[in-house]
Amino acid sequence: MFARLSAHFHQVHERWLRRRIPASNRYTLHLKNVFIFPTRFGMGYLLTCVSLFLLGTNYQNNLMLLLCQFLLSVFLLHLFISYRNFTATTLALNPISPVVAGEHALLVMQLEDKHAQLPFHGGLQMTVRGTSLTAVNRRADREKQLKLLLPTSNRGVFTVPRITIQSTYPLGLFRCWTHLDFNQQLVVFPAPIPSSLRLDSNDTAQGDTSGPTPGIDEFESLRQFQHGDPMHRIAWKQAAKGGELATKTFTQSQQESGWLSLALYQHEPLEKALGLLSYQVNRLTRQQQTFGLKLDNQTIGPGSGELHKIQCLMQLARYRTTVTPYATN
Numbered sequence: 001m002f003a004r005l006s007a008h009f010h011q012v013h014e015r016w017l018r019r020r021i022p023a024s025n026r027y028t029l030h031l032k033n034v035f036i037f038p039t040r041f042g043m044g045y046l047l048t049c050v051s052l053f054l055l056g057t058n059y060q061n062n063l064m065l066l067l068c069q070f071l072l073s074v075f076l077l078h079l080f081i082s083y084r085n086f087t088a089t090t091l092a093l094n095p096i097s098p099v100v101a102g103e104h105a106l107l108v109m110q111l112e113d114k115h116a117q118l119p120f121h122g123g124l125q126m127t128v129r130g131t132s133l134t135a136v137n138r139r140a141d142r143e144k145q146l147k148l149l150l151p152t153s154n155r156g157v158f159t160v161p162r163i164t165i166q167s168t169y170p171l172g173l174f175r176c177w178t179h180l181d182f183n184q185q186l187v188v189f190p191a192p193i194p195s196s197l198r199l200d201s202n203d204t205a206q207g208d209t210s211g212p213t214p215g216i217d218e219f220e221s222l223r224q225f226q227h228g229d230p231m232h233r234i235a236w237k238q239a240a241k242g243g244e245l246a247t248k249t250f251t252q253s254q255q256e257s258g259w260l261s262l263a264l265y266q267h268e269p270l271e272k273a274l275g276l277l278s279y280q281v282n283r284l285t286r287q288q289q290t291f292g293l294k295l296d297n298q299t300i301g302p303g304s305g306e307l308h309k310i311q312c313l314m315q316l317a318r319y320r321t322t323v324t325p326y327a328t329n
Contacts, residue, residue: 017162017179020032020033021033021178021179021181022181023182023183024180024181024183025092025093025183027178028091029086029087029091034087035178036079036175036177037175038174038175039168039172039174039175041172041173042075042078042173042175048071049068049071049075052064052065053065053068056068074171075173078170078174082167082168082169082174083174083176085176086167086169089111089113089124090113091109091110091146091165091180092109092110092112092182093107093109093110093160093182093184094107094108094109095184096160096184096185096186096187098314098317099152099188100190100191100192100278101152101153101155101188101189101191102152102191104152105149105150105152105188106148107148107160107163108145109147109163111145111146123167123168124165124166124167125165125166125167126148126163126164127163127166128148128161128163146165150186152186155190155191155274155316156188157185157186157187157317157318157321157322157323158185158188158324158325158326159184159186159325159326160182160185160186160326161327162179162180162181163180164177164179165177166178187317188317190271190274190275190278190313191278192275192279192282193272193275193278193279195276195279197280197283198265198280199260199291200258200259200260200261200263200264200294221248222235222246222248223249224246226247234247235247235248259291259292259302260277260281260292260293260294260312261294262274262277262294262295262296265277277316278313281309281312281313282309284304285304285305285308285309290304291303291304293312293315295319298315298319300312300315
């Protein structure tokens, strides 16, 4: 019963937040997206003021009443200073780089003061889903960054949760906070699982079949030594026999160029198969080979390089998944 009520309250609260603070790539804090309320220390402070007022009134002690009024003045002044300090900030979240499952995603938030005559003071704390991840103090700097690490465990595409920014400057009597939705997605690639290379060469004719490409796998021939050639490529045995210096050239065997196919791992669990493919995508990219990727009816044509690698890993991350809300484990 309590769990259902808690879940219902959470849903109502989320709907209200979506109306009050819609998703955006950039926020300037102002009256409509900032909340302020006394902290526990502030509530105790206010209770002390009430006690002093009751004692001063009961015993007709003017000094005690004067002290009560002074403390209340500080309390109210703190309210306006806290709000004024907090709303002098503009926040924007940098694009999030994809990560591998098991790594931490780095969120970098840009902070900028808009009020040159009153820069931000005190500390800002960033939290997500009630877990404090990092905090930063900003004093004299006009612009700074807030960094937050999100742990990941599973591959897929996730919506970044609302991020809570809060401050208790200057005396800790009031807490100013806001819940921001930066409308960004976090892409998590499958964790690579080391394996031997398995390529489907049935469709190699669709790719680049012009022949061997320069590489480091198989010896091809000798050519005349040129200044700047690596020392380990020199044919020292030939030079020892009195011959001229020559440099060895190598090729990558054509059978290692082809298609990475999920069908080759149909006997494996899906997540393990995707991890095996992820490892081989990285391996072929390091070897500067041309390859394609086939996932059921989804096909990425032969290519090479970092952009091709990212495209393949993105396809592996999205395979048979939908965009889901991020959740801490």
